[in-house]
Every structure is written in structure tokens, then in C-alpha cells.
Amino acid sequence: MPARPLAPETAESMARKQREISVSEFFLKNRHLLGFDSPRKALLTAVKEAVDNSLDACEEAGILPEINVEIVETDERRFRVSVTDNGPGIVKAQIPRIFAKLLYGSKFHRLRMARGQQGIGISAACLYSQLTTGKAARIRSKVRGRKAHALEVHLDTRGNKPSVLRDEVIDWDPVFPAPDGARKARRFTHGTRVGLEMEAAYVRGRQSVDEFLRQCAVVNPHLQMTYRVVLRKDQPGPDAAEQPTPDVPWTAFRRSVNGLPAPPREIKPHPHGVELGVLIQMLKDTRARTLRSALQQDFSRISSRAAEEICGRAGLDPRARPTRIAHRESEALYRALGETKLMRPATDCLSPIGEEELEAGLRKGIRADFYTAVTRPPAVYRGNPFQVEAGLAYGRSGEDTGLSAEDPVRVLRFANRVPLLHMAGACAVTRAVGSVNWRNYGLTQPRHALPVGPAVILLHMASVWVPFTSESKEAVAHYPEIIREFTFALQECGRRLGTYLLRRKRAAETERKRTYIEQYIPHLALGLKEILNLNEREEGRLVERLTGMLEHSRLDL
Ligand SMILES: Nc1ncnc2c1ncn2[C@@H]1O[C@H](COP(=O)(O)OP(=O)(O)OP(=O)(O)O)[C@@H](O)[C@H]1O
Ligand SMILES: [Mg+2]
Numbered sequence: 001m002p003a004r005p006l007a008p009e010t011a012e013s014m015a016r017k018q019r020e021i022s023v024s025e026f027f028l029k030n031r032h033l034l035g036f037d038s039p040r041k042a043l044l045t046a047v048k049e050a051v052d053n054s055l056d057a058c059e060e061a062g063i064l065p066e067i068n069v070e071i072v073e074t075d076e077r078r079f080r081v082s083v084t085d086n087g088p089g090i091v092k093a094q095i096p097r098i099f100a101k102l103l104y105g106s107k108f109h110r111l112r113m114a115r116g117q118q119g120i121g122i123s124a125a126c127l128y129s130q131l132t133t134g135k136a137a138r139i140r141s142k143v144r145g146r147k148a149h150a151l152e153v154h155l156d157t158r159g160n161k162p163s164v165l166r167d168e169v170i171d172w173d174p175v176f177p178a179p180d181g182a183r184k185a186r187r188f189t190h191g192t193r194v195g196l197e198m199e200a201a202y203v204r205g206r207q208s209v210d211e212f213l214r215q216c217a218v219v220n221p222h223l224q225m226t227y228r229v230v231l232r233k234d235q236p237g238p239d240a241a242e243q244p245t246p247d248v249p250w251t252a253f254r255r256s257v258n259g260l261p262a263p264p265r266e267i268k269p270h271p272h273g274v275e276l277g278v279l280i281q282m283l284k285d286t287r288a289r290t291l292r293s294a295l296q297q298d299f300s301r302i303s304s305r306a307a308e309e310i311c312g313r314a315g316l317d318p319r320a321r322p323t324r325i326a327h328r329e330s331e332a333l334y335r336a337l338g339e340t341k342l343m344r345p346a347t348d349c350l351s352p353i354g355e356e357e358l359e360a361g362l363r364k365g366i367r368a369d370f371y372t373a374v375t376r377p378p379a380v381y382r383g384n385p386f387q388v389e390a391g392l393a394y395g396r397s398g399e400d401t402g403l404s405a406e407d408p409v410r411v412l413r414f415a416n417r418v419p420l421l422h423m424a425g426a427c428a429v430t431r432a433v434g435s436v437n438w439r440n441y442g443l444t445q446p447r448h449a450l451p452v453g454p455a456v457i458l459l460h461m462a463s464v465w466v467p468f469t470s471e472s473k474e475a476v477a478h479y480p481e482i483i484r485e486f487t488f489a490l491q492e493c494g495r496r497l498g499t500y501l502l503r504r505k506r507a508a509e510t511e512r513k514r515t516y517i518e519q520y521i522p523h524l525a526l527g528l529k530e531i532l533n534l535n536e537r538e539e540g541r542l543v544e545r546l547t548g549m550l551e552h553s554r555l556d557l
Helices: 011-017 023-029 039-060 092-099 121-133 209-219 276-285 291-298 304-314 322-328 330-339 355-365 428-435 480-532 536-555
Strands: 066-075 078-085 137-142 148-156 161-170 191-199 224-230 251-253 370-375 379-381 384-394 410-415 418-420 455-463
Touching: 023 121, 039 066, 039 078, 039 121, 039 191, 039 209, 066 209, 092 121, 092 137, 092 148, 092 161, 121 137, 121 148, 121 191, 209 224, 209 251, 209 355, 209 410, 209 418, 276 291, 276 322, 276 330, 291 304, 291 322, 304 330, 322 330, 355 370, 355 384, 355 455, 370 480, 379 480, 384 480, 410 428, 428 455, 428 480, 455 480, 480 536
Parallel strands: 066 224, 410 455
Antiparallel strands: 066 078, 078 191, 137 148, 137 191, 148 161, 224 251, 370 384, 379 384, 384 455, 410 418
16 A cells, blocks of 8 residues: 655654754754764773863862773673773762763863863763663762762763762772772872773774873873773682772873873963854943943953954944844944954963973884974964964884884874864864875875875973864864964974984985995005005005094084
């Protein structure tokens, strides 16, 4: 029987189906947007979100970070991820919303350089865990001077609301295995531990958790971290999932710097980057009573003179009520803001890694012959200050160095000190590396592609707001200002590499010629002996002198 044709919808029938979508329902369907598209990537993303949070919390609280990461295989394709830190801890009342409510956090509404910015990272990991195993997130937290709490929280996706399944006061201090393999563990009176069980796959390689943590240690030399993966084959018995055998050793990343990076300051938006809609909202929300004071208080870099000038240019009264301007004259104000010359944004909101640290990091992680690093002066995109850094290591190809002369160079990408391991092709960083003409600097390069050679290029973007291409924070968006800064930094590294390669080529050429001449010294001496009637002793002295001359000039190299 032929299928009955579907009755067309009417506005009324459609209206009956239209309803609100909660943010959790949306991301449950679109978990790939949050970096949970495959079991392998899910493991990395969960660890990344927890470690990013731990580092942010420690740095904000002025605590030298100590982090422990443990991954235990509990069943086929199932892992329990536990990340413990010695951060300030989390106030009990906040735990449910932090871990079981999407878009809840302390970083979104401020302009300050941090690893997290969206308020979705750790709750997304909890949501994924819940989706694939049905298990609640297990959180322990201790604030100094208070009792520790253990909570199990669950996310109600319909309303994007947390529910608490267990809430207990416990006797707990965060304890960390000694990083140097000594027996004595390190104990703190404050910290947080996140425990998530999830469907995942553990794989080694370029995009693995191991690689992420290794790169993390390179760009965070103040971090002390211990890490282990306990696979089922390493566990003695069926109870092992609860009590992993201590025989699996911890990999330790010891800190090489005993101080925290300079704490980045929080800033207000710069007027040159603010869009019209945002300006209107700011005028509506401001606590200031007059337009002049709103401009001065809510933006950075507007002096009282500049405020007067902006108002004058827009034909507005500086004493006008901001809410009134928001409704009627915001466009004139917006234009005047763009036309008025203002100081560039302040840059103490940024905390770059620094040339010395960057080069030291490369030396620690890569066996090469030549190293260089460049930190660019701060620049601005859409009013947001940012700063880029580039490092380059060049060496011999070989198994011992891990470098290859036939393959494209390896590019390590970082944003606010977080390694970016996925979506390289979509990232502004990769675009910048490909846009530099590396042939000028002695490397081969297919057109608009990555250069080929035994080298590693490290790139870092530090900003109060990193414009990622998606919520999973894997690739930097293609803002021309950002690509330009990366290109400048790379060109400087390239020039230095070019000078090094040229000098090395010249030295090799001279050496080749010298070795060649050296072979002829005895023949030359013999010829001279015959022509000049020299005796054996004089001939010997002649050989000695000629060799000496060559050696001498070799020392001058
Ligand atoms: N280990 C921790 N110690 C202290 N506070 C934490 C910890 N983990 C998370 N928080 C708090 O919980 C908030 C939410 O974390 P979440 O990872 O969801 O978002 P975020 O870090 O602000 O941004 P992003 O989505 O980019 O990661 C953080 O802003 C922070 O205030
Ligand atoms: Mg986070």
C-alpha cells in the first residue's frame, strides 16, 4: 500500500512542537564541539580540562602547582580518570554547579589571561562521563582550615541543573607521590580531586595524554606533576580497579623553576575592540551615573580628557545618563570611540613564557644543534591584547633525535600555556608557518605548505581571550592580526636559522678544502725539497709548518 502523503505543517502545528533547548541537551547531541568525538580524544580532553583548571586555580591563588594524574582501565574501553591538585579548593556550595552545570565559571566575564575562559570545560567532561557510563562525577575538595568534602554530582540535562547524589564530610588531604621516586609522599592542607569514569581509549603517540602532559611540563616549568596509566593487564586481580597496584611507577615531571609566572592582571575592554551591541549592553549595565564616568570606569585607556573628546565628537553631553545614550545615541558614540586616538591596551594582563624559558624548554625536550626563541611585543585584535612567541630547534635527523630531514617540520602549538594537539589544519598557527618563505632561510618547502627539515617549531599565543574556532579550544581562529604577529616571530627565527645554516655550510666547505690540501702537504714538501735542495730535517720542518698553518687557521674558524 503506498504511504499516505504527509499532511503539511501549519503555523499552529509547528508552534506545538517549538520549545526551548537547554544548553546541556544541545551539547549532549553535539559533544564533538566540546572535544569528545572519539573515545581516544575524550580521554585527552577530560585530562586537559581538569589539568587546565588545576593550573589556573593554583596560579590564581599564588600556589606553586602540584598535580597528580591517574588513569585506570576499569573495564573494556572504560577508564577512570583522577586529577588531584594542591589548589585553593572549591567552596562546597559551588561544587555541584561547577561540575554539573554547563556554562558556569569564574573566567568568562573577565578579561584576564587564563587557560579556561568559557565555563564549560570540566562540566562537559562530567557530562560525557555520565553519558557513556551513567556514573556521577566524584569530587573531593578541601579549603585550608576547613573540613574536606566528598560529593557525587549528576547533571540533569533537561534543565542544565546539578543534582547531588552524595555529600559527606571526610577526613582527606591531597597527597602527591614524591616526584623523585623517594618514598616520602607530599601532603597539602588544600586542594581538589576530580574523579570521572568514562568510555575511552588509551593510545600513545603525538595526540596522546602522555604527549599533552609532557608538553604541559615544558611550557609550565613551575609545575610539578606525577602521572601514571594503570592498564588491566598491569592489575593483579578483579578488585584492582578500586585499588590499583602500586607497582606501576609514576612518571614524574619535576619543576625546574621555583616561582610562579608573573600574575597577569585583569583588564577592562579596550574601546577600539568593542562591538556596537556590546557597547549598548555595557551602557545599560553600568553603575556610573554619567556618560563621562561610564567611559572612564568601564573601559581601559580612557582618561577624563579622552572621555570629553569622545563625547564632543559624538555630539553628546558628558553628563548624560548612560542608559539614555544606550537607547538613542549609541551609534554616534560607537563611531566617536573608533575615531578617537587612544593609548594601546595595557599589557600587564599578559604573561608570556619568555625567550629564555622557551629556549630552555626546547633544549630540555628536543635534542638539536641550534635553538632560538622570539617573544614579540604585545599587539591587539578586536581590542584584546595578545602576544605571540616562537621557538625553533634544528638538528640532525636520526632515531636518537627524533628529527627527520625528509618530513615536514614538527609544529608544537600552545595557547595560554596549553598544548593544542588537534585540528592543526584549521589553526591560524599552522597557516602562519606555511605562509613564511622558508626557502629564504635554508629549508626546502612545497608551495604554501609546512617547510621540510629536521626541525621543531614551537608557537605560543598569550591573550586575555584566545579566539578558538570551537568550544573544544583546539585551534586558533584566523584573525589577520594574529597571523601577522606569528609570521613576524617566525621570520625572525628563520633569519637566525638561515645565518646558522650558512655559517655551518661555509665551515663544512672550508673543512673539506683543508682536508684536501692536507693530503698534498707531503707531496708539496717533497717537491720543494728537490727544487730547493733541502735536507730531511728541513723537509720535516716544512711539513710541520704547513700543517701548523692549516691547523692555526682552523682554530680561527
Ligand atoms: N581544580 C579547581 N580548583 C579550583 N577551582 C576550580 C577547579 N576546577 C574548576 N574550578 C572553578 O570552576 C569553574 C568552572 O570550570 P570550567 O572548567 O567548567 O570552566 P572554565 O575553566 O572557567 O572555562 P573553560 O570552559 O574554558 O574551561 C572555573 O572557572 C573555576 O572557578
Ligand atoms: Mg576549565
